[in-house]
Amino acid sequence: MKNSGTKNVRKETGGLLDTLIRIPEITIVLFIVIVSVFIGIQSESFFTTDNFVNISKQIAVNGILSIGMMLVIIAKGVDLSIGSVLALLCAVTGTLVEQNAPIWVAFPAILALGAFFGLLNGILVVKLKVAPIIVTLGTMNIYRGIAQVYSGGKWTSNLPDTYIMWGQGLMPICLLIIVAILFAVIMKYTSFGRHVYAIGSNEESARLAGIRVDRTKKIIFTCSGLLIGFATMVFIGRTGVIQPSAGTGYEMDAIGAAVLGGVSFAGGKGTVLGTVLGAVLMGLIMNGMTLLKISANYQGMITGLIIVLALLLDTFRNVYQGRRARA
Amino acid sequence: MKKMKKLLAILLAASMVMMTGCSGKQADTPAPQPEEQTGQEAPDAKQGETEAPEAGNSMAGSKTDADTIKIGIVVKQAGAPYFDYAAGGAKKAAADLNAEIVSYTGPTSEDVNQEITFIEDLITQKVDAILVSTADSTAIIPTINKAMDAGIAVFTFDIDAPDSNRLFCITAGNAEESGTAIGESLAKAVDGAGQVALLTGGLGSDTLNRRLAAIEEVLADYPDIEIVATEACDDDFEKCVSQVENLMQTYPELKAVAGVSTVNPPAAAMAIKSAKKDGQVISLGIALPSQITEYVDSGIIPEAILWDPGVMGYDAVAAACDYLRNGELPTDGKDYGEYGGKIVVESGDSVAYIPSIVFTKDNVHDFEF
Numbered sequence: 001m002k003n004s005g006t007k008n009v010r011k012e013t014g015g016l017l018d019t020l021i022r023i024p025e026i027t028i029v030l031f032i033v034i035v036s037v038f039i040g041i042q043s044e045s046f047f048t049t050d051n052f053v054n055i056s057k058q059i060a061v062n063g064i065l066s067i068g069m070m071l072v073i074i075a076k077g078v079d080l081s082i083g084s085v086l087a088l089l090c091a092v093t094g095t096l097v098e099q100n101a102p103i104w105v106a107f108p109a110i111l112a113l114g115a116f117f118g119l120l121n122g123i124l125v126v127k128l129k130v131a132p133i134i135v136t137l138g139t140m141n142i143y144r145g146i147a148q149v150y151s152g153g154k155w156t157s158n159l160p161d162t163y164i165m166w167g168q169g170l171m172p173i174c175l176l177i178i179v180a181i182l183f184a185v186i187m188k189y190t191s192f193g194r195h196v197y198a199i200g201s202n203e204e205s206a207r208l209a210g211i212r213v214d215r216t217k218k219i220i221f222t223c224s225g226l227l228i229g230f231a232t233m234v235f236i237g238r239t240g241v242i243q244p245s246a247g248t249g250y251e252m253d254a255i256g257a258a259v260l261g262g263v264s265f266a267g268g269k270g271t272v273l274g275t276v277l278g279a280v281l282m283g284l285i286m287n288g289m290t291l292l293k294i295s296a297n298y299q300g301m302i303t304g305l306i307i308v309l310a311l312l313l314d315t316f317r318n319v320y321q322g323r324r325a326r327a
Numbered sequence: 328m329k330k331m332k333k334l335l336a337i338l339l340a341a342s343m344v345m346m347t348g349c350s351g352k353q354a355d356t357p358a359p360q361p362e363e364q365t366g367q368e369a370p371d372a373k374q375g376e377t378e379a380p381e382a383g384n385s386m387a388g389s390k391t392d393a394d395t396i397k398i399g400i401v402v403k404q405a406g407a408p409y410f411d412y413a414a415g416g417a418k419k420a421a422a423d424l425n426a427e428i429v430s431y432t433g434p435t436s437e438d439v440n441q442e443i444t445f446i447e448d449l450i451t452q453k454v455d456a457i458l459v460s461t462a463d464s465t466a467i468i469p470t471i472n473k474a475m476d477a478g479i480a481v482f483t484f485d486i487d488a489p490d491s492n493r494l495f496c497i498t499a500g501n502a503e504e505s506g507t508a509i510g511e512s513l514a515k516a517v518d519g520a521g522q523v524a525l526l527t528g529g530l531g532s533d534t535l536n537r538r539l540a541a542i543e544e545v546l547a548d549y550p551d552i553e554i555v556a557t558e559a560c561d562d563d564f565e566k567c568v569s570q571v572e573n574l575m576q577t578y579p580e581l582k583a584v585a586g587v588s589t590v591n592p593p594a595a596a597m598a599i600k601s602a603k604k605d606g607q608v609i610s611l612g613i614a615l616p617s618q619i620t621e622y623v624d625s626g627i628i629p630e631a632i633l634w635d636p637g638v639m640g641y642d643a644v645a646a647a648c649d650y651l652r653n654g655e656l657p658t659d660g661k662d663y664g665e666y667g668g669k670i671v672v673e674s675g676d677s678v679a680y681i682p683s684i685v686f687t688k689d690n691v692h693d694f695e696f
Contacts, residue, residue: 045576054576058569152436157593158621168601239564240597241618246564286566290573296530296559 021321024262024269027314028277032284035306039288046291053170057238059283060172063276064231065250066257067183068118068224070275073258075217076200076267077125077132079224082254084143085117086247089232091147093163094156094242103162111229117143118225122218140251151244159240167237176276179230183223184272196220200267257282260310281310386455386480388654396426396456396648399449400640401442403462403486405433408617409636409696410460413485416637417458419666420644428644429454439463443470450477456647458640459493460485467491480650484643485636487678494677495656497643499634500613501671501680502534506541506587508632508683509612513542513552513585516609516629520551521582524574526595526612528562528588538587538613555581560590567594568601571610575602586612592631596622616686616694623691631686636696638681641667646679 020026040046065082072079089110096106117139124135165171187193195216198206207213236242261278263270285306289299390396400417402410414431421428430449434441439462449457450473457479461467464487471491474481480494487496517523525542527535539557546552555578560567567590575581575598584595595610596619605627614631622628645663649655657679659672668682686694 043577045579048576051576054569054572058572061565149436155615155618157618235565238568238597238601239594240600241564241593243564245562248563249561286569287573290556290558290570291577293556293577296527296557299559 018324021317021324024271025274025277027310027317028261028274028281031306031310031313032277032281035281035284035288039284039291043288043291046288051287051291055280055283055287056170056173056176057167058287059279060167060176061231061235061238062250062253062257062282063176063279064179064227064234066254066261066275066279067179067272068227069251069254070258070261070263070270070272071183071187071196071220072132072224073255073263073265074200074268074270075196075220076203076265077217077220078136078255078265079121079221080133080136080251081117081121081140081143082224082228083247083250084140084147085114085225085228086232086235086250087244088117088143088147088150089114089229090236090242090246091151091244093232093236094151094154094244097156097159097163097242103160106163107166107233110232111226114229114232115222115226118221118223118228119218121225122221125221126214126217147244153244155244156242157240159236159242163233164237164240166233167235167239172234172238175230175234179227180272180276187272192216192219197268200269202268253282256307260307262314281306386478386651388652390455390651392425392652394425394652396424396651397429397452397454398426398456398458398644398647399429399446399452399454400431400458401445401449402431402433402460403437403439403442404435405431406435407696408694410485412694412696413460413636413640413643416635416640416642416666417644418640419637420641420648423664424645424648426644426648433460434462437462439466442467446470446474450474450479453477454479455651456480456482458482458484458643458647459488461488462486464488465490480647482643482647484639489678494650495646496678497639497646497657497670497681498678499636499639499681499683500534501673502537503541504671504680505613505632505634505683506538507545508685509538509585509587510542510545512630512632512685513583513611514546514549516611517552517582519549522553522555522578522580523583523585524555524571524578524581525557526567526570526584526586526588526591527557527559528590530559532588535587542585542587560588560594562588562590564590564594567591568598571595571598572602575599575604575608581608583609583611586610586614588612589614589618592628593618593622596627599627600625614686615696616691617696619686620691623686623688629687631691632683633686634681635684635694638666638668638684642670642679642681 045051068082069079092113093106093110121136121139125132128135195211198211199213199216203213235246257278258270258275260281261274263275285303294302400414404410418428432445442462446457457474459481461483467488468491471481471488471493475492483493483496485498487498513523525539527539529535546554556574558570560570571584571594586592586595592610592612592614599605599608599610605625610628612631613633615633619628619631642663645667646657657670657672660669662669671680
């Protein structure tokens, strides 16, 4: 009797650990907790409302962009052009501001234009049958070049408040949450969402199973572009100016957030929640660097180390989970 | 597979073209461009100095005060407000110094081939001096040398072509000079006491680092000013906004932030504005007037440092006249009068830097660049 009792207990604890470890976001949550506690212990400014509002504003652009990136990576692609599309959309917004376009015209126009640039990426990927990394490497430079030529390198400042408001107070985080919930639902409950995972897991089987792979890919890139439109509005609201050199290197931050959140470059794996948490972790690290008074010279190195550590932990979790599954 | 390789090659080639296109374009922002070349110039400068007088022996001092000196100006982008101010300054100098600006031309968008054509036209016209701001420091070399061989005094301004035989470059943004100006503006703005933070574009930029060092040197004389942090934003505007937000969170007593890259002051001002800390924290540093007007008006940026391209044009004409009449090239501390100011020449270098000016509420609206 006694014997079997202990056995049961052991089984239960094992069960709890098993359940926890099966949650894909567990490592990133663990890391967020560790990093927060670490910063919080050393800086009294950390656990304050003001600081959380700051962090929420700072992660919004990357958070929104990384959801689009997640979609593309799950389908075993990557979109290197997002920073350039952001720059181009900024340049177009500059014209809209100069033409005194009201925000209810500008906002949808920018979303539509973003979706259009995304669709162009998608069409190129599908028609040329070239890997997305190469296509978007090309369009990255093309879009950036157009942004430069179109704007002549000029900045637009003195923006109306209706444009600024999207980057102020709680607006950025609200937009991020809305977009995240929308895409979480799409990924989980729509056939499009299931097709994205299917294409990423095995494109050929997906095709044989009757999934319209090309069409789905075009929609994926279109979604990514649409999200860049949202991110652009937050970005402009936050910076208060329109500069055509904006967004350089943002694709790397978005990839970083997605990968930290458990999105796999092998395709077919990843969640919206994980991706957003990835963006949160990146924002926390950046916030913590200043709060902990770390010299600018070390900031890049430390960020890199934390990312590698988080990924290592995730690899361990996968290996462990794999072993449990086999046992 | 073969098809793919071909495509890849084409795409890579295309992207390289775009990249070079972009880097050329960036020269539109006048701030970091001219100074960045100074590092590489040093070894070439001597060569330039030994060669140049030889080529120009006949022209040095060939004119008298009574001769009207004919000058042609070629800029990399005609119609850009920045160069229009430079041309305005040049005309002012021409009126003061008995010279004539016979032409002020340039391609509508940066195109070195058109620049070459314009210079060749000026050679045919037999002007006395040519002032060039080039779109391509390498491609322009043979043309500059050809003009020098034809007995025309060539000066570069704003953007240099250090490997050519040009006599001298008149440009702006000497790192030490502008850094010192920022340091003094900062010390004055905080009344010599309090917490301040410094902002920079990238840690890898020699110019920006030298500018930071010059600020620190000035502040060393103010024991009550504490530099709490130096943040680098990689010239990413949004990152700079975030960093200033975090700085204000970390240091509630922070009185001022000063930036050495043109991105910094407007980004810091935006962070201050959205945190509603106007009046508590101010933003200063190197900035383009057109990008900061709203913040200067609202007082978040009480003053900013840059240079006036008009002064650059003025000093370039003054240098050319001085050379043709007296055979003298610019030297350190040379005074070009009330408007032209005192130039800075680093020893052994053939680059003259015009002095910085301070932008305030009173004059920030006068400039459209």
